[in-house]
Amino acid sequence: MPARKNKNTPSVPRNVALCYVRQSVTQGEDDTASPERQRANITEYCTERGWIMEWYQDAEGHKSGATEANRPGWLALKKRLNGPDIVAVVANDFSRVHRKMYRMGELMDFCREHDIELCKAVSKESMNIKDSSVSSWVMLESLFNEMYVTDSSRRNKDVARHRRKLGKTSGRPPFGTARNADGYLIPSKRGAWYMPDGSHIPGIAGEPPPDEAAIWRGYYQCAERILTQYATRDYGYPNLAFQLSIEGWAFQTSKKETRLLNGDDIRRVTSNWREYAGLALEGRAKDQNASMMDHPETVLDDVILERAVFPLDLLRAVALAQSARSVTTRPPGIKNTDYHYLMTGILYCTHCEEQAEQRKDAKYRSRIVGHSANKKQYRYRHSDHHCTGTARSVHVELVDGDIRRLLSLLTVNPDLLPVMSEIALQAEHGISNEDGQELDKQKARAIAKCKRRIENNLDLYRDGTISKEEYLSVKQKAEEEIRAWESRTTDLQKIAVELKTCIAFLDHAMQLWDSANAQDRQGLARMLFEYVVYDLDEHRITRFKLKPWADRFLVLRASLYDGGNENGTDESAVKDGTRFCPYRASETDPAPCLRRLRPSSSTGFTSASRCLMRLSPARLRARSNAITPSLNVTGMARVCQS
Numbered sequence: 001m002p003a004r005k006n007k008n009t010p011s012v013p014r015n016v017a018l019c020y021v022r023q024s025v026t027q028g029e030d031d032t033a034s035p036e037r038q039r040a041n042i043t044e045y046c047t048e049r050g051w052i053m054e055w056y057q058d059a060e061g062h063k064s065g066a067t068e069a070n071r072p073g074w075l076a077l078k079k080r081l082n083g084p085d086i087v088a089v090v091a092n093d094f095s096r097v098h099r100k101m102y103r104m105g106e107l108m109d110f111c112r113e114h115d116i117e118l119c120k121a122v123s124k125e126s127m128n129i130k131d132s133s134v135s136s137w138v139m140l141e142s143l144f145n146e147m148y149v150t151d152s153s154r155r156n157k158d159v160a161r162h163r164r165k166l167g168k169t170s171g172r173p174p175f176g177t178a179r180n181a182d183g184y185l186i187p188s189k190r191g192a193w194y195m196p197d198g199s200h201i202p203g204i205a206g207e208p209p210p211d212e213a214a215i216w217r218g219y220y221q222c223a224e225r226i227l228t229q230y231a232t233r234d235y236g237y238p239n240l241a242f243q244l245s246i247e248g249w250a251f252q253t254s255k256k257e258t259r260l261l262n263g264d265d266i267r268r269v270t271s272n273w274r275e276y277a278g279l280a281l282e283g284r285a286k287d288q289n290a291s292m293m294d295h296p297e298t299v300l301d302d303v304i305l306e307r308a309v310f311p312l313d314l315l316r317a318v319a320l321a322q323s324a325r326s327v328t329t330r331p332p333g334i335k336n337t338d339y340h341y342l343m344t345g346i347l348y349c350t351h352c353e354e355q356a357e358q359r360k361d362a363k364y365r366s367r368i369v370g371h372s373a374n375k376k377q378y379r380y381r382h383s384d385h386h387c388t389g390t391a392r393s394v395h396v397e398l399v400d401g402d403i404r405r406l407l408s409l410l411t412v413n414p415d416l417l418p419v420m421s422e423i424a425l426q427a428e429h430g431i432s433n434e435d436g437q438e439l440d441k442q443k444a445r446a447i448a449k450c451k452r453r454i455e456n457n458l459d460l461y462r463d464g465t466i467s468k469e470e471y472l473s474v475k476q477k478a479e480e481e482i483r484a485w486e487s488r489t490t491d492l493q494k495i496a497v498e499l500k501t502c503i504a505f506l507d508h509a510m511q512l513w514d515s516a517n518a519q520d521r522q523g524l525a526r527m528l529f530e531y532v533v534y535d536l537d538e539h540r541i542t543r544f545k546l547k548p549w550a551d552r553f554l555v556l557r558a559s560l561y562d563g564g565n566e567n568g569t570d571e572s573a574v575k576d577g578t579r580f581c582p583y584r585a586s587e588t589d590p591a592p593c594l595r596r597l598r599p600s601s602s603t604g605f606t607s608a609s610r611c612l613m614r615l616s617p618a619r620l621r622a623r624s625n626a627i628t629p630s631l632n633v634t635g636m637a638r639v640c641q642s
Contacts, residue, residue, distance in 0.1 A: 014087040017051035017119075018077050019043075022096045023059040035059040038092040041121040046090060048124070054080070065099035066149050081110065088117035088126070094141060099149040104142040108135060164280040167307055172254060174272040175265070176223030177309055185278065185309050191218035192258045194248035200258045215248055222249040222261075224310060226269045227276075231317035237263035238383055245386060259363065260386050273318045274299065278307025296323050339378055340518035341370030342400055342525050343532060349382050350535040350542040351389040368534060370396070382536055391536040399534060402541050403525060407509060410554045446485050450478040502550050 021038045035057065046053045058073040068074060074097075080086065089111065091097045098104045108129045111118050118138075119126045128134045160170045168183040178188040192200040193214040201210050205218055222244070229240055241261040250258050251265045274281055277300055297319040300312055308315070347368045356364040364386075371381035371393065381393040454475055461471040509524050516524075530545040546554060 012084045014085055015050070015052050016054050016083070016085045017046050017049070017088045017090050018080060018086060019046065019053050019055050020074065020077055020089065020091045020097060021055070021057040021059060022063055022065060022071070022074070022091075024063055024065065038096065038121070041092050042090050045119065045121040045124050049088075051087060051090075056080075064149070065095060065097070065145070066153075068103070081116070082114075086116055088119050090119040090121055092122050093120050094118075094138065095145045095148075098142065099145045101139060101142040101146050105139060108138065161282075164282055167278055167280050167304065169275050169280045174223075174275045175252065175269050176218075176220040177276070184307055185275065187220040187309055189218070189220075190252065191216060191221070192250040192252075193217070194250070200250040200260075202252070202256075202258045217249050219252055220309075222251070223269050223276075224314075225249060226266055227273070227310060227314055227318050230266065230270050231314060231321050237266040240266050242386075262386075263383075270318055270322060273315045273322070276308065276310045277303045277312065277315050278309070279303065296320075339370065339372065340522045341378070341380065341396065342403060342518065342522045343368075343380070344370050344522075346526060346529055346531045347380060347399070348531055348533045349387055349389065350533045351387050351537075353533050353543075355388065368536070380534075380536075389535075389537050394534075394536050394539060398539050400521075402534075403532070404513060406541060406544070407506075407513065407528075410506065443485050447482050450482045450485075453478045502554065505550070506554075 019039075019042045021035050021042070023034050039055075043053065056073040056077040058071045063071050077089075081089070089097075089107075094104065098107065108118065110116070112129050117126045118129055127138055129138065163170055163183065166183075169185065173179055173185055173188075176188055177185045178190075180186045189205045190202070191205060192202050193209055193211070194200060194217050195211055196213045200217075201214070203210075203216075205216065209216070225244060225247075226240070229235060229243065233240075235243065241263050245260050249261060251261045252258055279299065297316045300316055300319070303312060305312070345367065349366050349368055352364055352366040356362055366382065366387065368380045368382045370378065372378045378396045379393040380396060380399055382389070383392075457466070457471055457474045457478075460466045461468065466474075505528070509528070513521060513524065528547060528550060530547055532544045533542050534540070535542050545551070
């Protein structure tokens with residue numbers, strides 16, 4: 001439970017109800033509607049009571065009420081419990097809060113001590129937990145909830161154990177498979193249509209295509225293609241995903257969404273070779289590492305052929321390949337000193353950003369991460385093979401230099417501190433300085449009243465009218481009210497403080513950037529930027545977004561690159577808090593990306609070829625005809641794929 005709060009805290013309106021929603025398991029449509037039903041009941045009850053609702057929810061994945069570690073929403077609610085404005089904790093029923101009797105007892109003790117109501121929205125009642133009989137009934141209900149979850153766990157484990165004995169897997173079927181009426185794996189009939197524009201539309205084999213030029217790509221055939229390529233070709237996960245994406249294959253997620261393949265999808269399919277053989281092994285998946293087993297392919301000797309969904313020879317080849325490639329120990333040699341990449345975690349690819357905006361799907365955003373092959377040349381590398389850009393990496397000095405220049409161009413005028421504070425406040429809230437003057441008068445009256453209360457209380461104590469404990473209690477409460485009033489500020493004062501902090505940060509950052517080590521510069525960059533979008537082809541920052549505390553005060557006083565707007569960023573260059581960096585190519589270098597076309601060491605393709613291979617079949621033919629009618633695109637793609 002949170003730390004105990006003092007009962008003598010300054011009096012504030014207690015009208016905030018902490019509303020909690022939890023969904024344990026999603027098995028059908030009724031379960032997916034559970035959070036909505038809980039929220040509706042809680043909203044109706046809190047509206048009747050006139051409370052302000054503050055929501056906390058754990059409804060993603062499996063959130064068991066028997067534990068707390070897997071419930072971030074509940075942990076956040078517990079930290080909020082000691083707030084002076086909290087009046088109640090509201091849940092649809094107490095099984096949503098806890099399924100452990102001792103934890104429910106701790107919650108009731110805290111609520112009883114701090115006068116917080118414990119409410120059930122489904123029955124619209126506030127439990128009088130100060131009554132021992134009511135508390136006993138609540139504890140008895142919690143005991144039944146704990147017995148239920150314990151019995152359910154035992155029953156589910158027994159069912160899973162029985163299914164393993166029969167050779168049946170539990171949970172979601174592996175990619176490309178489904179379960180028949182007996183519970184065994186069979187090839188799935190689901191897949192996706194590869195459209196001429198490069199997109200995918202989910203479907204079922206045998207259905208009419210949505211477009212005459214669409215190509216059918218079944219999930220079962222995709223899994224077979226992955227296993228075959230993995231066993232027969234020396235491809236890593238990312239390169240294999242890139243090759244299959246060129247061929248138009250797609251992956252189906254656990255939420256039935258269709259998307260392009262990535263390296264993790266290849267790992268998921270190749271690691272399920274035992275399940276594809278009809279085996280149901282006991283234990284965790286991470287304990288089934290092929291490199292930790294002697295001759296892992298021998299587990300296929302006793303397989304029942306009718307239960308295997310792929311040929312055993314193929315699965316045996318996959319097992320041998322995985323055993324040879326898996327590594328469980330750190331490579332020998334001395335570990336090099338860690339290198340702190342300044343922009344790791346907040347640097348994104350501009351081409352992927354454009355795809356995410358066009359498709360309105362944030363999953364297409366991809367980070368540019370630090371990488372070093374020989375620990376001598378450090379670079380930022382973009383590993384997403386679905387990107388439409390040509391370059392895949394850039395030297396860290398280029399990116400860090402652009403960040404250094406960007407920091408030097410962010411500025412705010414200290415002489416305009418009072419004016420900027422007033423303008424920012426009036427623009428956002430419509431508040432003037434008169435509110436601040438009224439608050440100062442109210443603050444002075446309240447502090448004077450608290451001081452007189454302390455003096456009068458002292459006189460009563462000296463006369464023997466009140467005891468020492470009463471005197472100390474009243475004195476402590478009055479002193480805390482004085483501190484609370486002294487700490488209160490107007491919105492204008494808060495904005496002024498934020499602006500001063502912003503100026504101090506800029507001065508501090510520019511003084512330390514050149515002299516500080518890489519780790520300190522990394523902290524400065526992450527403190528200021530939400531994210532930075534970088535173009536690897538043209539080696540420039542295209543947009544960036546500042547942290548909220550600095551976004552309203554900082555501006556670019558000049559163009560970041562040659563050819564931009566010298567007067568800084570105009571209104572059209574800011575959208576939803578994102579700053580766009582104006583840029584125009586130089587006349588002496590009209591196509592800078594053409595200078596960086598070079599062979600790729602990982603696949604042997606040129607950057608231009610890789611760019612063409614990412615296009616859909618129709619766009620690829622159109623692009624080839626525009627270049628030269630004699631270009632054999634089909635042959636080029638076949639050569640590149642081989």
